[in-house]
Structure formats: C-alpha cells, structure tokens
Amino acid sequence: MENQPMLKVTNLTKKFGNLVAVNNASMEVYPGEIVGLIGPNGAGKTTLFNAITGLYKPENGKVVFKGVNITGFLPHKICKLGMSRTFQVTRAFLHMTVEDTVRVGAYNRRNEKNVLAKVDEIIELCELGDIRTRVCGDLGLAQLRKVELARALATEPEMLLLDEAGAGLNATELSAFMTLLQSLNKDYHITFCVVEHVMQMVMGICQRIVVLDSGELIASGTPSEISHNQRVIEAYLGKRAVNYVN
Amino acid sequence: MIETATQSVITGTMMGIIYALIALGLSIIFGVMNVVNFAHGDFVMLAMYLSFTVGTLFAWDAVITPVITVPLLFVFGLITYYLLIDRTLRQMYVVQLAVTVGLQILMRSAALIIWQAQPRALQYSFIQGNIEIGPYSILTSRLVGAVVSLIFIGGIAYFLNKTWSGKAMRAASDDLDVASLMGVNYHRTYALTFAIGAALTAVAGGLLMSFQQTDPQGGVRFGLLSWCVLALAGLGSLPGLIVSGIIVGIAETFAISFIDPRARLLAVYAIFILVLWLRPRGLFGRK
Ligand SMILES: Nc1ncnc2c1ncn2[C@@H]1O[C@H](COP(=O)(O)OP(=O)(O)OP(=O)(O)O)[C@@H](O)[C@H]1O
Ligand SMILES: [Mg+2]
Numbered sequence: 001m002e003n004q005p006m007l008k009v010t011n012l013t014k015k016f017g018n019l020v021a022v023n024n025a026s027m028e029v030y031p032g033e034i035v036g037l038i039g040p041n042g043a044g045k046t047t048l049f050n051a052i053t054g055l056y057k058p059e060n061g062k063v064v065f066k067g068v069n070i071t072g073f074l075p076h077k078i079c080k081l082g083m084s085r086t087f088q089v090t091r092a093f094l095h096m097t098v099e100d101t102v103r104v105g106a107y108n109r110r111n112e113k114n115v116l117a118k119v120d121e122i123i124e125l126c127e128l129g130d131i132r133t134r135v136c137g138d139l140g141l142a143q144l145r146k147v148e149l150a151r152a153l154a155t156e157p158e159m160l161l162l163d164e165a166g167a168g169l170n171a172t173e174l175s176a177f178m179t180l181l182q183s184l185n186k187d188y189h190i191t192f193c194v195v196e197h198v199m200q201m202v203m204g205i206c207q208r209i210v211v212l213d214s215g216e217l218i219a220s221g222t223p224s225e226i227s228h229n230q231r232v233i234e235a236y237l238g239k240r241a242v243n244y245v246n
Numbered sequence: 247m248i249e250t251a252t253q254s255v256i257t258g259t260m261m262g263i264i265y266a267l268i269a270l271g272l273s274i275i276f277g278v279m280n281v282v283n284f285a286h287g288d289f290v291m292l293a294m295y296l297s298f299t300v301g302t303l304f305a306w307d308a309v310i311t312p313v314i315t316v317p318l319l320f321v322f323g324l325i326t327y328y329l330l331i332d333r334t335l336r337q338m339y340v341v342q343l344a345v346t347v348g349l350q351i352l353m354r355s356a357a358l359i360i361w362q363a364q365p366r367a368l369q370y371s372f373i374q375g376n377i378e379i380g381p382y383s384i385l386t387s388r389l390v391g392a393v394v395s396l397i398f399i400g401g402i403a404y405f406l407n408k409t410w411s412g413k414a415m416r417a418a419s420d421d422l423d424v425a426s427l428m429g430v431n432y433h434r435t436y437a438l439t440f441a442i443g444a445a446l447t448a449v450a451g452g453l454l455m456s457f458q459q460t461d462p463q464g465g466v467r468f469g470l471l472s473w474c475v476l477a478l479a480g481l482g483s484l485p486g487l488i489v490s491g492i493i494v495g496i497a498e499t500f501a502i503s504f505i506d507p508r509a510r511l512l513a514v515y516a517i518f519i520l521v522l523w524l525r526p527r528g529l530f531g532r533k
Pocket of ligand 2: 046047
C-alpha cells in the first residue's frame, strides 16, 4: 500500500447562515509533512481548522484522521487520537499558571504519576522556565503564544495545527520558531499543518502548500509551484510576497 | 447591648462559615459550568430531610449522617446533570432557568409527599451544649459545624488546585472549547462538578440538622442565603467566599437579635440587593 494520508478532508462544507465559509474543500496531509495552508483574510482557514478539530460540525463532508472518520467527534476524542492545535487569537486559561496550563494538556496521555516529567520537558523545550509559575492572565502576547504551543505539545500529538503562530514575531523570534518547528517535526515526529501569513515562514519550512480562497481550494503544490501559480498570485499573493519569492 | 452584639458576631460567624460551605457548591457549579442552579437551596432542603431519615432509621447523630447522605446527593447530582442539565447546556438561558426552577418545584413537591408538610427534626445531637467564655457562650453544635465546613472548603481548594479533575474543572471554567480541545472530556467534568456541588449540600445538611429542623419550604431560605454569599464574594476566591459567608451570617444574627427573628431574611435580601447594585462582581471576585 502507498503511504496513507494522516489527515484526509473530503468535500468539507461549513456555512454560517448564508455565508459559505468553507466550500467543498478537500485536502490531505501525509505523515511527516509540514503543510502550509494559506489564503487571503476571510478565506476560511480558521473555520476549516475548527471543523477539523471538532469545534464546528460541518454541513457536509468528511474528516478522516489516521484512518478514523472523526467527523462530528467531540474535541477531546480527537485530541486523544493525537491531534492538537493553537489559536489565531490566543485562548489561554487566564486564571491558571503556565505550569498548570501545560499540565492540563499533559493529562491527555498521562496520569498523576508521570505527568510532571512531561510538563518539565515541554517547559524546557518551549523555554518557559522563567514564567513557569506566572498566571496566564498576566502574560504578554508573545509569551501566550509560547504557552499555547506548549499546551498543545503537552498533549503529545502526532499532528499539530498551528493557526498563525508566527504572527507578530520579530525576525530573531521567527527564525528561532522555525528551527523549533523543524526539530519538532524531525525529533518528535509531529506532522504539521500551519496557517500562516508570514511568507518567509511558509516558504522556509513547508514542503507543500494548499491555497484557500473564499472557502474554496484553488491550488496545492510545492512552495515554488505555488508562488508561480497564476491563480494564486491573483487571488492571494500581494506584491510584496511576489517580490520576496522572485 | 455590646454583649448582645458580640454574641451575635460569634454566633453569626459560625453560621456564616456553614453558609459559605453551602454557597461553595453553587459557586463551583456557576463558575465552572456557567449554570445558574435555582434549585441549589432545595438540594440543601433535600439533604436535611435525607439526614433526618438516615438519622431516624439508624438512630444516628445528625453530624454522622453525611456518611450516607453525601454519596446519595452525589449520585442525585449526577442523575440530575445527565438527565436535565447536560441537555440544556447549549440552549438559551431561559431554558436553563426553566429547568432548574422546574427542578426546584419538583423537589419541594417530592419532599411534601415523602415527609409531609410538618417540620422534621432529629433527636438532640451529642454535640449539644455550649462552651462558656466569660459572658459569652459558643454553641458546640455551631462550632463543630463551622470547623467541619472549613475543613471541607479547604478540601475543595486542594482538590481544585492539586488534582487532575480539579485542574480540568478550572480549565473548563476559563475556556470550555479549548479545554475540550486539549483532551478534557467536558461531559464528565461537568457531571463531576455538579455532583460535587450537590454533595457539599449533604455535608451542610448534616451539620444543620444537628441544631435545626427542616421543612419543604426550607430551600427558599438556603437558596437566597447562598446567592447572597456568592454575590458578595464574586467568583474565584475561596477565602472571599468564607468572609462573605461570615458577613451574611452576622447580618442575619444581628437582624434576629436587634430587630425580630422574622427579619432574618430581610437582612440577607438587603445585602443581596445592595451588592448587586453597588458592586456586581462582588467584593473579592475576579473580572
Ligand atoms: N463564528 C462565525 N460566525 C459567523 N461567521 C463567521 C464565523 N467565523 C468565521 N466567519 C466568517 O467566515 C469567513 C471565514 O472566516 P475565517 O476566520 O475562517 O477566515 P480566515 O481564513 O481564518 O481569515 P484570517 O486570515 O483573517 O484569519 C469569514 O467571512 C468570517 O467572517
Ligand atoms: Mg484565521
């Protein structure tokens, strides 16, 4: 048998009233890949993530993860199967400490006896040692993004969906972040699907890119294929991005 | 005058700590699930009746009855959650309201049928009597009630802060969707929250039955008391809940000593309305 996709979305449609946020979208992510999901504002990227992770029930279509049809599953079941995510607009547990937040994630696979080892490991990996005992409500945006990543990693996912995790990072932070993702991909064998507006990051780490526009999938290919795709350039890539690629 | 006031403060403090224990159940249900349980006072009423029945049946002292009534109320909480609350979580607010108000009426009617309309009380408790300190006296039953309540409030604090289920409850309270995406089973977490809220009324019920009687309308009083304590405390602070319970307890005893025993609920109401008016998030509440 050929390599099976880890995630397979088929003909997924999600509407809000009359608005079709995701329209008949199909995509696949294979084990070990880092796939970029891009598209202009309002294209439906976040909505697609919400439908995949069980926050939204799609009107139509199917989501298969590791061979299991997870369409309509409750989020915690999907998490148990090995998928986790971060959020475009950070959603921290504002009244909990960083350590407790990571711990909540870590309980996904662990019990009281071995949870702390995982928490320590993730806190070190994400460089959260300094703010370990701080309450999330007191943290800044960059720190919250790190905490969200740590919380998701603590669930020990096989697949991680990142929604604009690179937004707002400066050049140094961005390259550190890209290095971290690549090492997570290699050493922790985590498959990624990342929504990203930062072209430097998309082009830098994604092996494959999927383009969404007005809820529809308009292209899929390698970064260089995508950056030369006429339809994508028209629909999405602004002048700056085109300049960057060339 | 001064003596009466001091005595009221002593008695009120101890009653207030028991009220804090009752309000704690309401507080975690509201704080974690965002469910307004209008039947909470009637859980206390039911717990007191069950305490009466268990105490009569086994010839037990009231303060021992929670050994049986706590598991009973816990299971009753679970059943209520899965049968009623779970189905209305994603519904409009009025639906939730209707369901818990309906539950309240159901519980009162059931109590009327099972235990009839007359008040019920247990035999004198072995913790009857009082401790004299100068001109003041502390009723042993109130003292035991306050101490046991403090122990249980502390136990809940430990549970919320140190255990897996407690952390899951706090995470769900902050952001249910995210907690769920991080692997927290919210049906299970909510069921546990509701059951614990109910079980706490059983502890309070046993303590109250050591010096009080109960009747089918008793829920009105405890419902109001716990809402008042919660409004005063706000959400999220257990020490705040205790202090608020004490304030309400003292206000109640002052009304009894200086106005009229029938004015006790009036004082509670007055505090309730003042707080909602002047400081809706309570004295100690988080945003
Ligand atoms: N909960 C909601 N209710 C109603 N409409 C929504 C909701 N969420 C998203 N939409 C709409 O669906 C469309 C897709 O939104 P979505 O957030 O998925 O876009 P996006 O690709 O993530 O955009 P961005 O790059 O700005 O994050 C938009 O038109 C948005 O206004
Ligand atoms: Mg988005």
